[in-house]
Amino acid sequence: MNRVSLSRRQLVCPLEAITFPAPHHTELVLYAPFIARHCKPGQFVHILGRPVQNSDPFLRRAFSIKAVQNDSIHILFRVEGRVTAWLSERNVGESLDILGPLGNGFAIPCNETIVSHESPSLPPHHFLVGGGIGVPPLIFLARHLIGQTGTAPVFIIGARNVEQVIGVDDLSQLGIVPQIATDDGSLGLHGRVTDLLAPLLDKMGAAYAQKATVFACGPWPMLRAIALLCRQLQVPCQVSLEENMPCGIGVCNGCVVKCLASPAETPATAMESQSGWTIPSAYNEYRRVCVDGPAIWADQVNWEHDD
Amino acid sequence: MIERPHFSNGNSEPELSVTLGSLTLKSPVLTASGTFGYGEEIADLVDLSQLGAIIGKTLTRTPRAGNPPPRTWETPAGMLNAIGLQNVGLERFLQEKMPFLRECGAPFIANIAGETVEDFAYLCRTLNQIEGVAGIELNVSCPNVAHGLDFATDPYLTEDVVAHARKATELPLWAKLSPNVSDITTIARAAEVGGADGLSVCNTFVGMAVDIHRRRARLSNVTGGLSGPAIRPLALRAVYQCVRTVSIPVIGIGGITTAQDALEFLIAGASAVQVGTATFAQPNAAIHITQGIRDYLTEHNLKNLQTIIGSLQ
Numbered sequence: 001m002n003r004v005s006l007s008r009r010q011l012v013c014p015l016e017a018i019t020f021p022a023p024h025h026t027e028l029v030l031y032a033p034f035i036a037r038h039c040k041p042g043q044f045v046h047i048l049g050r051p052v053q054n055s056d057p058f059l060r061r062a063f064s065i066k067a068v069q070n071d072s073i074h075i076l077f078r079v080e081g082r083v084t085a086w087l088s089e090r091n092v093g094e095s096l097d098i099l100g101p102l103g104n105g106f107a108i109p110c111n112e113t114i115v116s117h118e119s120p121s122l123p124p125h126h127f128l129v130g131g132g133i134g135v136p137p138l139i140f141l142a143r144h145l146i147g148q149t150g151t152a153p154v155f156i157i158g159a160r161n162v163e164q165v166i167g168v169d170d171l172s173q174l175g176i177v178p179q180i181a182t183d184d185g186s187l188g189l190h191g192r193v194t195d196l197l198a199p200l201l202d203k204m205g206a207a208y209a210q211k212a213t214v215f216a217c218g219p220w221p222m223l224r225a226i227a228l229l230c231r232q233l234q235v236p237c238q239v240s241l242e243e244n245m246p247c248g249i250g251v252c253n254g255c256v257v258k259c260l261a262s263p264a265e266t267p268a269t270a271m272e273s274q275s276g277w278t279i280p281s282a283y284n285e286y287r288r289v290c291v292d293g294p295a296i297w298a299d300q301v302n303w304e305h306d307d
Numbered sequence: 308m309i310e311r312p313h314f315s316n317g318n319s320e321p322e323l324s325v326t327l328g329s330l331t332l333k334s335p336v337l338t339a340s341g342t343f344g345y346g347e348e349i350a351d352l353v354d355l356s357q358l359g360a361i362i363g364k365t366l367t368r369t370p371r372a373g374n375p376p377p378r379t380w381e382t383p384a385g386m387l388n389a390i391g392l393q394n395v396g397l398e399r400f401l402q403e404k405m406p407f408l409r410e411c412g413a414p415f416i417a418n419i420a421g422e423t424v425e426d427f428a429y430l431c432r433t434l435n436q437i438e439g440v441a442g443i444e445l446n447v448s449c450p451n452v453a454h455g456l457d458f459a460t461d462p463y464l465t466e467d468v469v470a471h472a473r474k475a476t477e478l479p480l481w482a483k484l485s486p487n488v489s490d491i492t493t494i495a496r497a498a499e500v501g502g503a504d505g506l507s508v509c510n511t512f513v514g515m516a517v518d519i520h521r522r523r524a525r526l527s528n529v530t531g532g533l534s535g536p537a538i539r540p541l542a543l544r545a546v547y548q549c550v551r552t553v554s555i556p557v558i559g560i561g562g563i564t565t566a567q568d569a570l571e572f573l574i575a576g577a578s579a580v581q582v583g584t585a586t587f588a589q590p591n592a593a594i595h596i597t598q599g600i601r602d603y604l605t606e607h608n609l610k611n612l613q614t615i616i617g618s619l620q
Contacts, residue, residue, distance in 0.1 A: 007351075008351055008352060009352070010352055010590055010591070048588060048589075052589075055384040055535070055536040055537075055564065056383055056384040056536075057381060058381060058384055058385055058386060058535050058536065058584070058587075058588055059381050059386060059587055059588060060587070060588060099352070099590070243376060243377070244377060244379050244380065244381070246379050246381075246386055246388070246584075246587045247342075247586070247587040248587075249348065249349060249352065249590065250344060250348045250349075251342060251343050251344040251348050251349050251586070252341065252342060252344075252379075252388070252390070252587065253341075253364075253373060253378070253390050253393045254378050254379035254388060254390060255376075255378075255379075256373070256376050256378065256393075257376065258375060258376065285372055286372055286373055286375075286376070286393060291348075
């Protein structure tokens with residue numbers, strides 16, 4: 001059966017901390033022991049961003065988990081509309097109604113040897129590429145990968161401008177210095193994340209390419225460009241997708257992404273998934289991002305449309 | 308904590324069961340089609356045995372992929388959806404979903420749709436033989452698929468499809484009406500004449516939204532069905548009008564989020580209610596509503612629902 005492991009709860013979680021790490025960005029720390037203990041990188045929570053008795057805005061909003069510390073989860077988001085603005089005005093001690101952990105999480109390859117610090121000449125195996133507010137779930141993934149393999153992944157951040165670059169401090173705490181590209185050149189390379197990624201993948205060579213994985217999260221055009229690059233260079237690639245989610249739990253079929261009608265033989269079939277990776281959904285060529293994703297192998301996605 | 312008085316029947320809890328024709332349910336709160344999957348998807352978050360009934364996602368004879376995304380857009384106090392009846396088709400449903408539904412602790416009502424009356428009849432004939440199906444709701448009112456499915460905008464087509472379904476099954480048969488008509492009472496009457504045992508009033512209202520920066524509709528289907536609290540007064544009016552037109556039970560649907568909302572519909576004459584969009588914001592909405600109805604009866608010293616259903620003065 002096509003099922004994610006259904007360890008989900010609805011919880012009322014007190015806010016432990018609220019900070020503003022960059023202009024128009026808010027980070028919340030929520031006491032959520034069940035979610036903290038069961039969540040995996042790539043999963044998200046669905047938060048009711050209004051008083052319970054109100055009717056508007058009606059629906060919950062999805063937020064990726066950026067980090068887990070003890071019994072708390074961290075989420076980091078950009079303030080875009082009324083819900084994110086309301087969440088940014090909460091005070092420590094107030095509680096939020098949360099569903100989680102949701103989604104399938106990244107499928108993390110585990111059949112490789114541990115790369116040790118004594119062999120620096122071996123090329124890195126993981127490339128994490130985050131665009132704008134797509135960075136936070138990759139921070140969780142980076143920490144997990146370091147724990148598993150002892151080696152820091154390559155981390156690339158893309159953003160419109162310097163103000164949209166987030167996560168650098170979090171990464172530096174993990175010993176990671178990200179490569180950065182901005183559309184306007186106000187920080188790092190004046191260009192796109194693929195300008196940074198392509199040469200790195202290229203110089204790996206074909207033998208290592210198949211053992212590498214690119215994990216990407218960000219706007220659709222960025223994911224599409226990365227997916228096409230990885231297909232060209234034959235590097236396995238997972239993308240974490242985003243779509244409006246009325247329910248977040250798999251009952252409404254609203255958050256679908258168009259996939260290839262018959263899933264392609266993925267180059268990663270040799271890899272085991274630690275995260276309960278689902279087989280292609282029963283729902284024909286449209287898969288629910290909330291339960292059959294958000295992490296999906298890029299070569300199963302139909303990248304036809306531009307946005 | 309409300310003190311619970313003892314009633315003459317010896318129980319301290321008010322009786323919530325409702326009888327809709329030949330169907331008796333333990334509570335008047337059902338989950339609406341398209342908002343609860345087939346139960347199993349949400350079973351870890353909701354105790355299904357506390358529900359009056361589960362109405363499944365619309366089934367069609369053959370699998371449907373549904374509409375391209377974007378399929379949903381939030382609007383003031385509600386949302387638009389144009390899912391497009393994505394479903395695995397009847398055969399896979401029977402193999403993969405029915406086993407769970409038989410054991411889930413709540414009666415299961417199958418919601419079905421077809422492009423022709425023959426499709427409806429086929430689905431009814433097949434479901435008629437399936438153990439664990441307590442009733443059938445006819446989706447003659449989905450606004451999100453290209454022509455052929457919107458029987459409920461025409462009284463003659465409505466009567467015809469209901470009559471064909473009626474001949475094909477002895478199960479309780481409800482017609483789910485569209486509010487996108489000038490006079491829902493003509494459709495209600497037609498469904499009753501066709502042989503419906505009950506009416507589900509009502510499906511979503513056709514609406515749309517526009518992205519002003521890209522100058523495109525927010526939904527790939529352009530239009531979609533509006534649901535949620537925004538439509539409640541409209542749905543309530545439709546229920547009220549239908550109740551006064553037919554003598555079969557009317558099940559009220561439309562933006563019911565709290566017990567107070569449900570009670571408005573019951574007092575206006577609905578024999579039961581369905582909870583849909585509210586489940587997205589609150590997975591246990593139907594159960595909270597059920598408890599709230601129970602609390603209301605206790606507070607007003609009422610033994611059961613019969614005194615309040617249709618008690619509008």
